Amino acid sequence: AALDPHLERPLREVMWAEPGSDRAALLDRTSYTQPALFAYETALWRLLESFGPTVDTVAGHSVGEYAAALAAGLWSLPDAARLVAARGRIMDALPAGGGMVAVAATPEEIAASLTGLEDAVALAAVNGPRGVVISGEAEVCASIAALWAGRGRRTRTLTVSHAFHSPLMEPVLEEFRREAESVVLAEPTLGYERTADSSLEWTDAGYWVEQIRASVLFGPAVTRL
Structure with missing residues (x-):
């Protein structure tokens, strides 16, 4: 529901579309893939919460880091949804190839x-x-x-629409910076392990800009955890 105002089609219709249909094919476009991953991972987080465990530290892989940051209280759900949708839309506008x-x-x-x-x-x-x-x-x-x-x-x-975390992402960085700098970033209430190859912290909008281009060092983060 938080994502739908920022998408051309309701996300649920795309995620649960009939396999092989044109609508189902949209899920391979990053403008829908990223919101779908964010929604799915946030749902998994809420499910885990419902079982009662206490979580000390979170981490996420690429767009999964947005879900981790939501869990940690870095941003509100409306802001996270808007930023994830913008990220996917801006990347989707890049030339394919x-x-x-x-x-x-x-x-x-x-x-x-x-x-x-x-x-x-x-x-x-x-x-x-x-x-x-x-x-x-x-x-x-x-x-x-x-x-x-x-x-x-x-x-x-990999089945992807674009080459993420590569030099081909550089043309979108400044446009995304404007989006990232418009979001309120709070001090996280949970510990977190950064997975982008960046020296910045989550609370710096620049981190989320660099994260688009930087390597995702997920394995090393898991080792630290």
């Missing part, structure tokens, strides 16, 4: 493959000790993935 590939490799192993290609591709996420995601120009990602597949490593091309 980027790609993302999951590779069974360590960050150190993949770093050599990215040398000299920093303008085209980036380490988008570190999900575990031997699980990373690369993101950027589709052909470059595919060639790197082929290299690692040839070495016997598992690779998987």
Whole structure:
């Protein structure tokens, strides 16, 4: 309900659309994917709350960090919903053509493959000790993935509309900054582990701008937790 005023179609209609329909296909567009993830993860948080455990610290992966920040009291639900919808809408307006590939490799192993290609591709996420995601120009990602597949490593091309957490996100940063700076940020009431590769704190709007482009260091955050 909080997200619907910011979307062209009600989110529930898209999330529960008939498989294979045009409406269901909208879920692969980031303008709906991001709000859907936020709604789903917030629902999981409320479900966990209902069971009664006490939570000390939260963390989230990419748009999941918005749900974690809501749980921690950083922002109100209306503000979080508006910002998540804006994030998805602004990214969706970028030209298509980027790609993302999951590779069974360590960050150190993949770093050599990215040398000299920093303008085209980036380490988008570190999900575990031997699980990373690369993101950027589709052909470059595919060639790197082929290299690692040839070495016997598992690779998987992700179903995405754009290359998130890559250089291809840079054109949206200033537009999103205006959105982020319009939201009231409170001091969190729970502890939190940042997962974006940034030196800023959640309470700085600049963190949420950098988070779009920065690597998601989720695996290291889980290790710290």
